[in-house]
Amino acid sequence: MSALTTFQTQQLANLPLVQLAAVCSSVKNAATSCVSQFNRKRKQPRRKEKQSSEEVICPESLNNVTANLTELGLDNLPNNWLSECTVPTTKNNWHVSYVSAETFFQNKHGISIESLSHNPHSSTHILSNLLSNVQLQQRYQTQWIPQSFFQQRRGFKTRRSIPTPPMKSSSLKLAMPSEQTPGLGSLDTILQNLSSKEKVNLSENIEKALRSEKIQENERDSFKTGFVEGYLRSQKEIKKSDNYSRWLSVILIAIIVYCIYKLSLVARVSISTAQVDAMNVKNIGFDDVQGVEEAKQELKDVVSFLQDPEKYTSLGGKLPKGVLLVGPPGTGKTLLARAVAGEADVPFFYASGSEFDNMFVGSGARRVRDLFAEAKANTPCVIFVDELDSVGGKRVDSPLHPYSRQTINQLLAEMDGFKQNEGVIVIGATNFAEALDSALTRPGRFDMQVVVPKPDVRGRMEILTLYLGKVKVDAGRSKLIRTVGFTGADLENMVNQAALKAAGDKKQMIDMSDLEYAKDKILMGPERKSAQIDQKNRKITAYHEGGHALVAFFTKDATSINKATIMPRGPTLGHVSLLPDKDQWNETKSQLLAQMDICMGGRAAEELIFGPDAITTGAASDFNQATRIARMMVTQFGMSEKLGLMTYTEQNTQSPETEALIENEVRSLIKDSYERAKNLLKTHSREHHSLAEALLKYETLSSDEISTILRGKLIKVA
Ligand SMILES: Nc1ncnc2c1ncn2[C@@H]1O[C@H](COP(=O)(O)OP(=O)(O)OP(=O)(O)O)[C@@H](O)[C@H]1O
Ligand SMILES: [Zn+2]
Known part of the structure; x- marks a missing residue:
């Protein structure tokens, strides 16, 4: 057909x-x-x-x-x-x-x-x-x-x-x-x-x-x-026939996309359900935080507000919604926030900015939403956001933190979303308030700032007393221990390390040597006793460290020496640690120059003793520190006549001429510093030799031993 x-x-x-x-x-x-x-x-x-x-x-x-x-x-x-x-x-x-x-x-x-x-x-x-x-x-x-x-x-x-x-x-x-x-x-x-x-x-x-x-x-x-x-x-x-392979790849891609989707769902669920529970802070109070008296005083108002919100709002008064705790790491900000909740006997909700900085879209924002929802259902309460700068910093628009903006916007929206008298207090913690986005510090948000500084000598005494009270100490043989610059966390750590050392040595009680040992460990890093350093390198290190110590000893306004050692610790072959005798509130120009001179002492010693061709890489961090000080003097502290009494912003943000001027000034400061250090070492060459020899012999020297040697006397080491 x-x-x-x-x-x-x-x-x-x-x-x-x-x-x-x-x-x-x-x-x-x-x-x-x-x-x-x-x-x-x-x-x-x-x-x-x-x-x-x-x-x-x-x-x-x-x-x-x-x-x-x-x-x-x-x-x-x-x-x-x-x-x-x-x-x-x-x-x-x-x-x-x-x-x-x-x-x-x-x-x-x-x-x-x-x-x-x-x-x-x-x-x-x-x-x-x-x-x-x-x-x-x-x-x-x-x-x-x-x-x-x-x-x-x-x-x-x-x-x-x-x-x-x-x-x-x-x-x-x-x-x-x-x-x-x-x-x-x-x-x-x-x-x-x-x-x-x-x-x-x-x-x-x-x-x-x-x-x-x-x-x-x-x-x-x-x-x-x-x-x-x-x-x-x-x-x-x-x-x-091409279509077959195309279909195959389409199916493969679909499978992969499905897997990623499922994975993110699992992550979302675990993120959104994690840690929205309140932490137990019942037995934490202001007595557990020592050496930060002013901060405690300011936060006492917050505690009484949480205890009785009506008392404050009935008169029309307003308390801050957010309190920002500002201070260096380890000064007790988290502890203070927990103490506030503990004193007021209200739930404490913890969140950390770094955990918001998540790889999944929207999970940070959702976490914030869940946190506030849970908090509002449990008023009065405290919400604590640690490391606020990691999510609320000015620079979080970077591609490294793709979802921070979302999270911070959610945080702001939540803070704007509840009323001042609702009984929720948000406490944020940061190391630098300046690093925070200004939207966060506006009125109605984190508008109360409480500074939590490193403790002063009295504060350190109080904190040490607190932690030494929790361990067995040989109180009879206690003496003053210099811990300038230590934070509460450092001091707690020191007591703990000392306890471990004493227990390791089968002692009944912790004594001063354990505390000194623990202090050195925190200051200079753990000893590397097993490191095999050859004789030549030991000698170079001894003269290098001896150089630092000698310059520190003979320079007016230099910080006191704490210890010198050629025992490798942490990443370094040797170390001279300096500790101020007392708390410093300010630094003078001559103190800054002295610090630079001490830095230069190491390399100057190498050059003088072993010759210009034998200098080592060991001075890199010394130069780094000296350069930092010199640059600060020129650009921040108004200590250079040529650049005047003004501040200069970060490197490479000003004109090339200005940048060149700054660089010249920094260079000349460092050069002068090096000359001074070299001259001191030349003048005291004999003392330098005996110090280096003592270091080679005893490995570690205390400040008293160093000063004895440098006065030309012999030391007795147990
Ligand atoms: N002032 C202090 N009094 C008593 N203990 C302190 C004090 N400061 C710190 N500590 C101890 O150190 C630990 C760590 O301190 P905390 O976490 O509170 O510091 P932080 O300022 O929040 O640090 P970061 O900025 O690193 O979060 C505390 O749990 C506490 O044991
Ligand atoms: Zn050095």
């Missing part, structure tokens, strides 16, 4: 040849896609029984056929023409229809057809022959090669694109319409999908075929037309 015999043969016979070709091609297209659909459905056994002839027809391709025909002015075909010529039930039927279309042409135009194989090239040859045998108008030809096909070529020019040979482009352009002609729907879209590389490829192939087939000049255009169509059809087959 031939489908096309029932087709409106009469009507077709009257059409221009190119339109017939379009019909032929459309029918063939529809047939091919229906056959492949049919085959695909046959491979699905479950649905086999449901299969009917209608189901097999691919509606998309039929629509395309109709659209193409309408475009060609064939819309006057009877409604049932498609069903008449496309009633596929088996693959063979479609083959018959296709063959019939070809036969139709053969009969009508008397053109012999050698082969009807599925090779697309053979059918395009037929078509091109058909077209070339009739004198066609330019307009019709161009419909086969839509304009967009050529337009894209320019758009794809990148550095890596293949340059188009001029001859090929011109020959293809022959077929270009000068006027805008509508392209064939389906063909148009296929051509649009071609890459520029494919187009170059296509035009190369056409040129090759034109040459090998020896096509006549007048047949060339129609040959190209046919060739393009055949090429596209063959490409379709290739793309089909």
